[in-house]
Amino acid sequence: MFDSTAPIGIFDSGIGGMTVARAVTRLLPQENTIYFGDTAHLPYGDKSTAAIQAYSIKICNVLLQQKCKLILIACNSASAAAFELAREYVGSKAHVMNVIDPVVDYIKERYAAKTLGLIGTKQTVLSNVYKKKVDALDRDIILKSLATPLLAPMIEEGFFDNSISESIIARYLSDPGLDGISALILGCTHYPLIKKQIRLFYGGQVEILDTSEIVAHSLRAWLEQHYLTNQTGEGKRDFFVSDYTQSFEASTQLFFGQPTSLQHYPLWE
Structure with missing residues (x-):
């Protein structure tokens, strides 16, 4: 059984997935979230299926290290190319959702x-x-x-x-x-x-x-169905990027209305 206080992991190639992350945090303000922006490889839309799968598995591994109870692939390209593989890779360690x-x-x-x-x-x-x-x-x-x-x-x-x-x-x-x-x-x-x-x-x-709104409501429904909503959290927000950019940092402030700090986490050292 997952820990209800564990964070929700959300990832995308860039800022697009923040539309989903913002919808999730508005609907579930008490949930802790970790957003991973794969800024080193954006956009995913013109990448091969194999490349998107490789990036997605690497990011899932990062989010598993952060003990996420749920991983949301907040990118249609990655949802189309890598959802089944990511779900198989993650197994029972976390629930995996896509946006499709x-x-x-x-x-x-x-x-x-x-x-x-x-x-x-x-x-x-x-x-x-x-x-x-x-x-x-x-x-x-x-x-x-x-x-x-x-x-x-x-x-x-x-x-x-x-x-x-x-x-x-x-x-x-x-x-x-x-x-x-x-x-x-x-x-x-x-x-x-x-x-x-x-x-x-x-x-x-x-x-x-x-x-983004449709996916956020579906995510909440799954958490409620499995009694995994965080009843005690204060809604901590963490942001990881595979390549630091000032524009991405500015975007996080635009979306969430407060200064944020990015943690640089290269997928390949």
């Missing part, structure tokens, strides 16, 4: 016989993981997927509320491949940072599914 299954469960209950859109990295879209899982629901859901590879690097560079990002977003969302959708899945944890611009583009005609 909670979203699929969510749309199962709400979007039968609807046409949905998905935007994500090349790795996520080309893996077809969402389409396979949605088709398996047998709910007559049509999923139209579009790779949007410029968005995550753009957001990492801080371009998420200006005319540059606006034109790139509009170019992608105007693609005929997304015609006729009733809702759009933000299939990358970076994308909630441009949710406002995406919503403005559609003018309220398309529902925007913020996966």
Whole structure:
């Protein structure tokens, strides 16, 4: 049995997973969290499956050393490429979650016989993981997927509320491949940072599914189901990075509204 006071480990290639981490800490403020940003290898979206798997296993090992009770792969690319391998590697030492299954469960209950859109990295879209899982629901859901590879690097560079990002977003969302959708899945944890611009583009005609909120609620439900919510914690936040950058440190302050210190933890010495 896991220790309920043990931390939750969350990892991503960069700042994108902080959208999920912030949603988790808002929903479960008493939980201790450890966030690992693999800044030495970002973005994951254009990496090979083998490379993402290698990075993910290394990070899981770090989080196991920190005695995490739950490890959340807060990255769609890593969830698509490495979830099964990570779960096998971690075994019974911690519970492993991804950011795809909670979203699929969510749309199962709400979007039968609807046409949905998905935007994500090349790795996520080309893996077809969402389409396979949605088709398996047998709910007559049509999923139209579009790779949007410029968005995550753009957001990492801080371009998420200006005319540059606006034109790139509009170019992608105007693609005929997304015609006729009733809702759009933000299939990358970076994308909630441009949710406002995406919503403005559609003018309220398309529902925007913020996966970070969906995943946070699923995580809380699992902890409650297994009586593992931390009843005594004060919500300690720790941040590890594989390569220190000032921009990442600034991003943690932007997300969590307080000064933070990063611990440099290279994956390969």
